Amino acid sequence: MADMAEKLRNIALIGHGGSGKTTLAEVLLYNAGVTKRLGSVDEGNAVMDFEPEELKRRSSISSSFHQFEWKKTQVNLIDTPGDQNFFSDTRMCMQAADAALLVIDAIDGVKVQSEQAWEFAEEFGLPVMIYINKVDRERADFYKAFEDAQNIFEPKPIRLQLPIGKEDEFKGVVDLLTMKAVTFADGKASVGDIPADMQETAESEREALVENIAEADDELVEKYLEGEDLSPEELYKALRQGIRNRTFAPVLCGAAARQIAVDPLYELFVEAAPSPQDRGSKTGYEPGTENEITRSPDPAEPFSGLAFKTIADPYSGRLTVFKIFSGSISGDGTFYNPNRDAKEKYSQLLRLVGKEQKQIGEAGPGDIVAIAKLKETKTGDTLCDTNNRILFKAAKPLSGVVSYAIVPKSQGDEDKIFSSLAKLMEEDSALTLERNDETRETVLTGMGQVHIETIVERLKRKYGVEVTLTVPKVPYKETIKKSISVQGRHKKQSGGHGQFGDCWVQFEPLPKGTGFEFEDKIVGGVIPKTYIPAVEKGIFEAAQKGVMAGYPCIDFKAILYDGSYHSVDSSEMAFKIAGSLAFKKAAEQAEPTLLEPIMEVEVTTPEDFMGDVMGDLNGRRGRVLGMEGKGKNQIVRANVPMAEVLSYAPDLRSMTGGRGIFTMKFSHYDEVPAQLQQKIIDAAKSEEE
16 A cells, blocks of 8 residues: 555646636547546536536536546546635645646637635645647637746746647647657647757757656756756656745646547646655644644555535535545544544545446545544544544635625525534534624625526435525724713602612723723712722623713723612612613714724735725725735735625626625724714614604
8 A cells, every 4th residue: 555655646637627627628528538428518517517506517626536548547627716706726636636737728818817826836835737628719829828927927937848839720739758740630649759840949948848857856967067968758857846845836738628648638637646645744733732643655654634625415414524644544433633522423424426436345545535423523624543643733714795685585494504504514614603782783705706606506406495695784983082970860650669779880992903991980988889890891791882872882981980779779770770771872972973994905906906995995985005016917905895806796896897805804893974873873773664
């Protein structure tokens, strides 16, 4: 099994939506003899895209897995989504890869999503190879796409091939390592001499390539500088080293849909991409401490792995997909989950092959496998040997940027919504669902409008629950702007025991974000100690419904400093009412004002759209905090009121032709401009009525 890890390659296919990753995966599987017919995304029969929502949209919305064998080496393909809406899944699944193949569309070049996927690879220290696809299409420009990549990406991309022919005349590639032409007809390759008109270009490109590759090996650099010829074997050895050390990223090109120049990828994966053994040890921690522990990809080590994906399978129940980092695991047994402090029993070990699962007897380091019906384990959890515990830090899901209030179409479906969405959230960790007590709404947050729409479709298809989406209400708050002293006095006489509570309270504004503070300055027992908490409770409860528009009042201090009581008629209830009366009186007189949530928004946009994005943010009452350049893109950070960005995702998409992306998180509360306050108050009052 030690040898097995050496004969294993885990490759994530990454890149922007529509670049052809799934089509490429289909061709790789078909040409390796794994599938009997060539699946097509457009025809809806691809083995890697099988969810009804994927077939409808003709694009991947969830990572899928398959494998093929080449030269006695098993290559596991992880086909990841390229759409921003499903990018959290891409990031989580890249944790299981040992290398990534970035697929770039030769027409569009490098898009924002390509850059983001590259950043994920950087985050996980993954070597990256590049495939410039669709070189046969109209307006395709291999050289421009390569230049794009060169200007943006580090480590630097280096060309291993040149295309023979342009657009629909593209028929093959010049291999700069062997200096041979490889042409394709009906998916079959034939090797020949480099076309005469390309000879000169090929020689100068070969020179540049040798120079780049030699950089990965000091001995080769010396040999090269002394004018000695380098053999293809020496170059391949240095190429392998350079890829694995992230010194450079090799670039190949082709047309996957027409099966032109896909074959060289097999060689690249097997000969140059790292195995789990090449990637070395994985560092984790002793559970409950910060003590570091390492596990090497050796079957003799204790078992350890990371659950990086959960699939809600209608037949097998919940499937937990994990990568084994060390040790081995048999077809049934028990292991420990340190995140949940739980032992998990299982009775079947599965390998994912497209939408199906294949039962296997054992698995070792580097393997990607699945187990059904684990009781406790969730995405991001560590699995390990019960007697040799370790905890790995997993990547966090990306934060959602679009929220909708979700309401069932049928009355009585509320509980069903929560239980069904809970199952979908196990599968999709980028989703969050919360009940907002202030607005009394159930709010679903995701990565974008398409993400939320897809979830609604799945909710109906898998669990028969139909829902309506509405724009969520903004959770405004209220506060006071000046200090004031008031008396809260409650006196009621109605035969028998009366009610009496009397308090003097000083109300003061507090700095933003402080919340509510209460101070007891009663001396000499003018109010007995037992009644003081009741005054505080009365003020706090009354503050949950402010005097302007009924929103909670925050950021103020109440100082109880005087009052009186009646030995018979006073009670906790009477002092609670006195406290609430004091608050209402003070809130009306202490210059009440409305506060709105302010979001910190970070927009990444190509430079061409910078002016539009900035103008739009200003129009949304945004305050720009800073800007920085990153490749061809600009990143703008701004504080923008939540009310102005509830529908920002579709607006940014249309403003930037789908190339702008953003993240958003709550920052703080700030005062609503005076000219807008009345409008919000009127809307709140009419809703109350």
